[in-house]
Amino acid sequence: MSSVETVRRPRPKGGGAAGAQSLFWRVSWLRPLVLLTPPVGWFVVIYLAALVTLLITAFWTIDPFTTQIVQSWNLDNFRIIITDSTYWSIIGRTVGIATLVTATDAVLAFPFAYFMARVATRRVQTLLFAAVLLPLWASYLARVYAWILILNHSGVLNWSLQSIGLPPANIGYTNTAMWLVFSYIWLPFMIIPVYAALERVPESLMEASADLGARRWQTLRDVVLPLAAPGVVAGSIFTFSLTLGDYITPILVGGASSTFIGNVVYANVGIANNIPFAAALSMVPLGIMAVYLFIAYRLGAFEAL
Amino acid sequence: MKFGAFAAAAAVVLTACGSTGTTPGSTQEQPPTATMKPQTSIGAGEGQLNLVLWDGYADKSWADPFTAATGCKLNLHPAGSSDEMVSLMKDGGGGQWDMVSASGDADLRLIYGGDVKPMNTDLIPDWQNFDNYFKGPPYNTINGIHYGISLQWGPNTLLYNKKKFPNKPTSWQVIYDSANSGLITVPDNPIQIADAALYLSKTQPSLGIKDPYELTQKQFDATVALLKQQRPLIKKYWGLATDEISLFKNGDVQVGAAWPYQTIQLKAAGAPVDDTIPSEGATGWADTWMLATKATHPNCAYMWAKWVSTPKVQAMQALSFGETPVNSKACAEMEAQQAGSCHQYHADETGAAYFDTIKFWKTPLADCGNGSKTCIPYATWVTAWTSIKG
Numbered sequence: 001m002s003s004v005e006t007v008r009r010p011r012p013k014g015g016g017a018a019g020a021q022s023l024f025w026r027v028s029w030l031r032p033l034v035l036l037t038p039p040v041g042w043f044v045v046i047y048l049a050a051l052v053t054l055l056i057t058a059f060w061t062i063d064p065f066t067t068q069i070v071q072s073w074n075l076d077n078f079r080i081i082i083t084d085s086t087y088w089s090i091i092g093r094t095v096g097i098a099t100l101v102t103a104t105d106a107v108l109a110f111p112f113a114y115f116m117a118r119v120a121t122r123r124v125q126t127l128l129f130a131a132v133l134l135p136l137w138a139s140y141l142a143r144v145y146a147w148i149l150i151l152n153h154s155g156v157l158n159w160s161l162q163s164i165g166l167p168p169a170n171i172g173y174t175n176t177a178m179w180l181v182f183s184y185i186w187l188p189f190m191i192i193p194v195y196a197a198l199e200r201v202p203e204s205l206m207e208a209s210a211d212l213g214a215r216r217w218q219t220l221r222d223v224v225l226p227l228a229a230p231g232v233v234a235g236s237i238f239t240f241s242l243t244l245g246d247y248i249t250p251i252l253v254g255g256a257s258s259t260f261i262g263n264v265v266y267a268n269v270g271i272a273n274n275i276p277f278a279a280a281l282s283m284v285p286l287g288i289m290a291v292y293l294f295i296a297y298r299l300g301a302f303e304a305l
Numbered sequence: 306m307k308f309g310a311f312a313a314a315a316a317v318v319l320t321a322c323g324s325t326g327t328t329p330g331s332t333q334e335q336p337p338t339a340t341m342k343p344q345t346s347i348g349a350g351e352g353q354l355n356l357v358l359w360d361g362y363a364d365k366s367w368a369d370p371f372t373a374a375t376g377c378k379l380n381l382h383p384a385g386s387s388d389e390m391v392s393l394m395k396d397g398g399g400g401q402w403d404m405v406s407a408s409g410d411a412d413l414r415l416i417y418g419g420d421v422k423p424m425n426t427d428l429i430p431d432w433q434n435f436d437n438y439f440k441g442p443p444y445n446t447i448n449g450i451h452y453g454i455s456l457q458w459g460p461n462t463l464l465y466n467k468k469k470f471p472n473k474p475t476s477w478q479v480i481y482d483s484a485n486s487g488l489i490t491v492p493d494n495p496i497q498i499a500d501a502a503l504y505l506s507k508t509q510p511s512l513g514i515k516d517p518y519e520l521t522q523k524q525f526d527a528t529v530a531l532l533k534q535q536r537p538l539i540k541k542y543w544g545l546a547t548d549e550i551s552l553f554k555n556g557d558v559q560v561g562a563a564w565p566y567q568t569i570q571l572k573a574a575g576a577p578v579d580d581t582i583p584s585e586g587a588t589g590w591a592d593t594w595m596l597a598t599k600a601t602h603p604n605c606a607y608m609w610a611k612w613v614s615t616p617k618v619q620a621m622q623a624l625s626f627g628e629t630p631v632n633s634k635a636c637a638e639m640e641a642q643q644a645g646s647c648h649q650y651h652a653d654e655t656g657a658a659y660f661d662t663i664k665f666w667k668t669p670l671a672d673c674g675n676g677s678k679t680c681i682p683y684a685t686w687v688t689a690w691t692s693i694k695g
Binding site for chain 1: 386388389391392414487493495536537539540541542544551552555556557683684687688690691692694695
């Protein structure tokens, strides 16, 4: 394939670079080798090696007295995760909130992205783009802390409720607060892929739908939605995986029962020095994401990325 | 390789014989560095000193005069948690770090990890002026060998809103009471299990809890059960002191476990709060400057330990952090710098009677201190803490 391309290219003349060029010309596999070695090497060494190390460590344990790693193969860590109901409830909570956040963001993002892609003028579109991306320029922590100021006992929300004569809503430091904050934080990651998918829907299909007598909502349901679905799935990969792996928002806005998988991993690495258990537990979101990505792949989400 | 070194250190720990010293501190298995003889004099400074420390523990106001006097330039690495300190000090500081300002919950991990080595207290003239308890407390002194120089301490107090509690609460019972549901906050830290154990040691004497950091399985289970009952009453487990301050300020909570620092900050902000040490006593934390096994600037390290132990620097650090100095001569300095502060920070408390009411943080080990290995080690505390928080 690459040799065909090389043949079509005019042959360079003279100079040191030309020497290398003619070498590439004569040895056809050399150019892809040189081009691919850095990225593939990076992928193998940095990415796969880290994952393999993680996988291997998960089968070790620590000596409870010295907390040093004992390199004997066993399934103890996985047995604890499966038999202890605490971990089931933590995994259930994490996946549950990630799902809820993804659904919320999909519902919020679709009309917004539709307006941006199909209704707004070029000028308004640019403005909306800026509005969507602007929060990403501010620190994640600052945005979460802003929500604490809104939701806490004497915060903006309760102050507003009080001033119109309603009782205070005690949603500060609860799972509801986490759901709100996550939905807010990850919304741009849903809007952009949905927008990209909607923009690619050809105008001609909508006109054809109208010509064949479909009403606006019928066109939306039978033409636009199916074509935009891969975009929604692509966005959901971001919102779902970002929520699944987060541990900062639960610390900051969560309440007494708001532990996420990430918090347990963090506690085991940082506090207990029990890296094998942390590795075993991080296999859970890894597995969940593998299944999720497979389903997303089957739904054609990667075409919309 | 790293794991090989771990295994060797572990082997040393397990094969070393327990000695039977009668000196202060705790009597336990001999740590791996116990046989290392500390230096007997302070030589010329090396010009550098690399410190792992709590942010601000080498504040310019006392670090700059130190550098000017000794020529030791300070390179600082502030750590965010005890655990970060332990991981930075792995492998004896790796030749990179000379000293660490470790807290009691990290000390035994550093000592038994072989990461820190014995220090010669004779080289620290002010050590003689330390309150007796802090000359050889069990969290940094084992079998009479000192693995560091005590620095500062503070109790874990009961903080409460005076509007909600017009009468000073006299028992920790208020943070386990369903009447205060949704108004309670406690630290998000596995060492918090010791607070509940301390409470049970007084309220359920039949459990026989002597030391809240040395718990048998039965005592540990009872403590965890109490904390699980407490969970639904908790508004939030706080992570940073500033988080707790805003929880109290905004009225999200009315009572909780805290440090004097929070009380002082909240009072300064005009919040109607006060703190107390209830009748069951309290846990406390205490920091120690420890010397890395592979320290490359030991002379500057001893000069630093000497410097921060002087009454003046002790007082400066106490006032800058809301901590209590270990040097009994620091009280007068504190009064000179800020009148009334000596009593406010409990720095005028001396004698065993007061320190008996404070159970200082130490790393829970399987070794119960009496030769039996039936106690619950720290790793299990962390796991239990996860299940308590659910």
